Amino acid sequence: MKTDILSLTPEELQDEITVTGGQKFRAEQIFNWLHVKKTTNFSEMSNLSEQFRQKLTAYFCIKPLIIRKKLVSEYDYTVKYLYGLNDGENIETVLMKYRHGASLCISTQAGCKMNCAFCASGAYGFKRNLKPSEMLGQLYETERDSGIDVKSIVLMGIGEPLDNFGNTVKFLRLLSDKSGRNMSLRHVSLSTCGLSDRIDELAKLKLGLTLSVSLHAADDKTRSRLMPVNDVFNIDRLMASCRNYFKETGRRISFEYALIKGLNDSFEAADRLVKLIKPLGAHVNLITVNPTLKNTHHASGNAKVFYERLTSSGINATIRRTLGADINAACGQLRGQEN
Numbered sequence: 001m002k003t004d005i006l007s008l009t010p011e012e013l014q015d016e017i018t019v020t021g022g023q024k025f026r027a028e029q030i031f032n033w034l035h036v037k038k039t040t041n042f043s044e045m046s047n048l049s050e051q052f053r054q055k056l057t058a059y060f061c062i063k064p065l066i067i068r069k070k071l072v073s074e075y076d077y078t079v080k081y082l083y084g085l086n087d088g089e090n091i092e093t094v095l096m097k098y099r100h101g102a103s104l105c106i107s108t109q110a111g112c113k114m115n116c117a118f119c120a121s122g123a124y125g126f127k128r129n130l131k132p133s134e135m136l137g138q139l140y141e142t143e144r145d146s147g148i149d150v151k152s153i154v155l156m157g158i159g160e161p162l163d164n165f166g167n168t169v170k171f172l173r174l175l176s177d178k179s180g181r182n183m184s185l186r187h188v189s190l191s192t193c194g195l196s197d198r199i200d201e202l203a204k205l206k207l208g209l210t211l212s213v214s215l216h217a218a219d220d221k222t223r224s225r226l227m228p229v230n231d232v233f234n235i236d237r238l239m240a241s242c243r244n245y246f247k248e249t250g251r252r253i254s255f256e257y258a259l260i261k262g263l264n265d266s267f268e269a270a271d272r273l274v275k276l277i278k279p280l281g282a283h284v285n286l287i288t289v290n291p292t293l294k295n296t297h298h299a300s301g302n303a304k305v306f307y308e309r310l311t312s313s314g315i316n317a318t319i320r321r322t323l324g325a326d327i328n329a330a331c332g333q334l335r336g337q338e339n
């Protein structure tokens with residue numbers, strides 16, 4: 001089987017290049033072609049000899065995904081890509097255009113095991129973890145296709161990033177490598193459903209990214225109804241990990257809260273949320289729950305009063321604008337299916 005070249009760190013690439021009979025300095029040139037020029041064909045690497053390029057073609061695979069389908073929102077020019085992977089699996093990636101620059105929502109797994117009640121991503125089951133090359137490929141292919149330089153990344157597409165811990169961390173290291181794409185991890189947000197043990201591991205790495213925790217309820221009973229992960233890591237355990245993350249990294253945590261009619265949108269729910277997160281100085285992102293085939297929940301009409309209840313109690317909050325709802329590209333709507 002050919003080696004997946006885009007997943008290799010500069011050091012690993014050096015080792016592999018020596019095995020193919022190339023000199024070490026060639027690895028630097030190839031890394032630049034892959035991660036700066038975003039080349040997907042060895043034949044374009046014009047500073048390498050024809051014979052060496054043929055050797056590379058025989059030894060490495062270079063293109064991790066292809067565009068299967070592309071939908072553009074008529075409301076806000078959000079673009080949703082359906083990417084096909086080399087083994088036939090599909091994933092989705094969403095390009096969002098803001099005044100301050102473009103942001104890309106990428107997938108970290110094909111399917112998801114976590115089965116959150118409001119989300120379509122797990123409806124077709126878990127297929128497999130994505131490799132670092134398949135995460136980077138979503139960025140490089142989208143930038144190539146759109147001609148847009150992506151300024152920030154959210155790991156909020158299909159999958160739970162911390163359930164694919166090693167590959168996600170390697171992707172982040174490749175993304176921020178100074179000799180490659182060189183994106184500061186301050187421009188990256190990682191969203192988790194609350195795998196506390198992995199949050200603790202991530203804190204130790206001090207990567208400097210923003211941790212975004214899908215909370216959606218401040219009491220265990222409601223949260224367990226929405227997110228089965230709460231039966232493994234309950235709110236007390238999750239908050240302990242959040243406090244530890246803040247202490248270790250100094251990075252303020254962002255909590256995602258999807259407002260659902262009659263379930264978590266009352267003044268009492270807002271007050272519970274204030275009590276829970278105030279000591280953390282955290283930020284709350286209020287989201288409108290979006291329609292999916294699986295979702296029987298309805299969007300709350302209380303977003304504004306809920307927001308005011310939080311902010312008047314000293315909580316920093318925003319109501320997130322829904323993007324790409326007409327192309328099923330909004331939060332919880334990604335499925336990785338063609339139809």
Ligand code: SF4
Pocket residue numbers: 112113114115116119120121122157158159160192193214332
């Ligand atoms: S919200 Fe995230 S963790 Fe939960 S099922 Fe959807 S993709 Fe998985």
